[in-house]
Amino acid sequence: MTNVKYVLLSKHDTSENDFEHQSQSVFEKILAFVTQKQFARILTFCAVISTLPLLHTRFYYDKTKHFYETTIQVEVEENNITTTESVLNVTNHNDISKYEYFIHTSQCRIPYVEPFGESVLKIFNPHKYKYTNCTKDEAFITSIYQLNARKYVLHMNMDAIERAVKPLNAIATDVRCCYRQIVRAGSGGSADLKYNLLNCVIFHQDFLVPKHIDYLITECYLGSNDKKPLQKDAFSFIQATKKTNSSESASESKVSGIRKPSVLLIGIDAVSRINLRRTMPQTFKYLQRNQWVELLGYNKIGDNTFPNLMALLTSYNLTMAEQKCLPKTVGGLNDPICNFIWNNFKQFGYKTAYAEDTSSMSTFNYKKKGFKRPPTDYYLRPLTLAIEKVLKVTKKAGLSYCVGRKHYGEYIYDYALQFVNAYPEEPLFGLFWTNSFSHNAFDIEATMDVKVLEYLEKLKTDGVLERSIVIFLADHGIRWGPLLKLKSGFLEERLPMFFLSLPPWYQKQHPDFVKILQINQKRLTTPYDIYATMKHILEVAQPEKVFSILNGTTRGISIFREIPENRTCNDAGIPEHWCTCVPYEIVPTSDAVVKHVTLLVLMEINQYLVNKNISDKCAELKLKTIVSVQMKMIKVPNESTYRISFEVNPEKARFQATVAFNIPTNTIKTDVEDISRLDSYAKTSNCIDLKEEKKYCVCKK
Incomplete structure (x- = not known):
């Protein structure tokens, strides 16, 4: 591959010599005029004022010269010539907003997107979102890990409990707390779906959590009332002495001595x-x-x-x-x-x-x-x-x-x-x-x-x-x-x-x-x-x-x-x-070929529903409108690749498909399960229980 780089100046640019010559000629004419006329001071002042635009222009040119530079890189390889354009060379790589692209290589250009563009701010107001706590009460129980002993302790925060029960005319010692151990309980197909919550066991201050307990829920009650807890909480534990499946436990290789991160x-x-x-x-x-x-x-x-x-x-x-x-x-x-x-x-x-x-x-x-x-x-x-x-x-x-x-x-x-x-x-x-x-x-x-x-x-x-x-x-x-x-x-x-x-x-x-x-x-x-x-x-x-x-x-x-x-x-x-690497160009949604290709895509989706034996539950999709179309700029002989966003009935479901259209055979190549569903389908596809298929199913009514 041969790389040739050229630097082209914008048509608005002018060389420094031109600026200097222009500035010099203006000064000479003004000085000659001053020596022949009276009111020299006034005329000199006017001359200075008249040269300020030129001086400003030259200063602006010096400061912004690199912004007008465009580097055109021409790559020549086996008779194929491609050009790539880089608008600005930036040395501060931490400030990505100065780039036109997230990455820009010979085969991949991913455009930079401004996070706070005008269109985004119409749907997102950053000042609207604030962090809020999930509760206003103080924690009754705190889990404390004792590193040296590798043990967990449940500590009762008596001051917090006292403040909580004072309006109830009670004191902290009137409150009793218990824990319910959580145990993985399922087997076979339900192994990852079931748990047991064991009976509540009373515990006291600084309770040492037994080594066999991995998770528990605490409940604190006032007096003999065991129907409505004052507070519930949940805790997990990494029991360090638990037998694990790791084959060895060394912070570094025993042979090479290399430290393991x-x-x-x-x-x-x-x-x-x-x-x-x-x-x-x-x-x-x-x-x-x-x-x-x-x-x-x-x-x-x-x-x-x-x-x-x-x-x-x-x-x-x-x-x-x-x-x-x-x-x-x-x-x-x-x-x-x-x-x-x-x-x-x-x-x-x-x-x-x-x-x-x-x-x-x-x-x-x-x-x-x-x-x-x-x-x-x-x-x-x-x-x-x-x-x-x-x-x-x-x-x-x-x-x-x-x-x-x-x-x-x-x-x-x-x-x-x-x-x-x-x-x-x-x-x-x-x-x-x-x-x-x-x-x-x-x-x-x-x-x-x-x-x-x-x-x-x-x-x-x-x-x-x-x-x-x-x-x-x-x-x-x-x-x-x-x-x-x-x-x-x-x-x-x-x-x-x-x-x-x-x-x-x-x-x-x-x-x-x-x-x-x-x-x-x-x-x-x-x-x-x-x-x-x-x-x-x-x-x-x-x-x-x-x-x-x-x-x-x-x-x-x-x-x-x-x-x-x-x-x-x-x-x-x-x-x-x-793929986000390859540029696409906009195509009119009214294009006859585009409509034909979109209908072929819909035929593929509807056939997919038939092949999956769910067409009796899922409605046949019919084209409502083509929202947007783009065509891949890198051409393949007898083939055009389109990216089409479209809306269908029923329920105005929105999809986006990337599809290769073979012109001579009038056929398309696409993977239905790679077609994106752009709107939420949780409520319209609940008649089936199949993850991938749900994206393309609009339940019959």
Whole structure:
């Protein structure tokens, strides 16, 4: 490949010599005039005034010259010539708003989106959203961890209890408290669905929690009244002496002596990198100030949470995940062939944990069988099942937002902090995921900005960032709602946030990783690459141990190895419909070919309903209107690729499809399950209980 660079000046630019010559000639004429006339002082003053515009113009030119420079890079390779344009070279890479693109490579240009554009502010007022506590009362019970003894104590806050019962003409000693142990109770197909809440056992001040208890609910009553508790609360425990499945527990390799970093994944469902800046500005500023690395080209590879997390945790795409893991079969997700990377971490001596809120829609349970056996050493699901039933629930956007005295997400974050603080000297792997304040609406997460920031700061003050590689990420952006109606909606859905924090000692130990990471920040990346990165971390920490790959291949490239500059979506494993790299041009919605192609897409969807044997319950979809159309600018002979957003009847359901139209054969190529549903379908598809199929089903009335 031959690269030739040219620098062209805007037609408004003028050379410095022209300015100097112009300024000089004006001064000479004025001085000659002054020597021949009276009122020299007045005329001299006028001359100075007349030259000010020229002086200002020259000064402005010097200051802004680089803004008018346009660099045209011409790439010549095997008779193919392409041009790429870069408007401004920016040295301050922390201020991404100065870029036209999130990333700009020879094969991938992802446009930068202004988070607070005029169209966004019509649907989002940042001053409207405030953090509020879930309760106004004081906590009666506090859980205290004694690190040296590795034990938990339930402490009764007698002053708070005294204040609470004083209006009832009672004193703190009139209050009795008990706990109910939560136990995972199901088996077979219900193993991940059932729990037992044991009888309430009275406890007293500074009660030592027995080692066999992983979670419990406390209830405090006044006197002999056992029907209406004064307060309920829920607690989880990381019992450090609990027998785990990890093969060895060493903070460093016994052979090489290399220190092992903990690896923690903290995920928030449906948050794009654009929306993080918009709805959680304090969290974003914290990440920037503390040098968290952001992957600017991180692109989702599938529609919803399951395919994106499976790619990250197993390296499988959706098809392979369904074939190998059999998520709708009891025990399928526990089968070693499912290749979850937390099993590899166990083999390398790590303690493991997994916690996710909103039990009905958890990644591995929504329309799936879940785990027959706990997948990790520490598993929070029994607690989430219990608190949703036993404690008071307040909802926002249809999801449990406050559960008991805390925001639902806080149970997940508290569990994460318990996990890392219970094992300060041992390597850990943990996945901590929240859905409750982000999945159903793009703006609710704004109410949790200060709380998420609080937990991230706690990771720093507790020293967790000193010993752990921490990844703060999402699976995708919001998948429906008003945000997707904007011009930036296509990118909002496909570009999840991704931030990475490396411990200082790890950076010193691997300076090459740091340099490569700076390069890969601006390269196209996917969840497959994060699986490869975690594999890389283990192999580097314990090179004498073999990392077993059960599927025979690993998709993705570690972000600690340079990702090719010319990487395409196809190279990265990103299907066409989810690819944000390639530019499209607008096509009129009235175009006859476009209407024909849209009708062909509808035929495919309706046939899909027939093939899935649900057409008796789901209505036939009929085109109402074509909302917008774009055509791929990179042409293939005899083929045009369209991105079409359209609305159908009944129920004005909205879809977006990426479809390749073969002109000679008059046929289309598209994967129905990659077609996006842009509006919420929870209420219109409840006649069937199939996850993927629900997107395309509008129930008959």
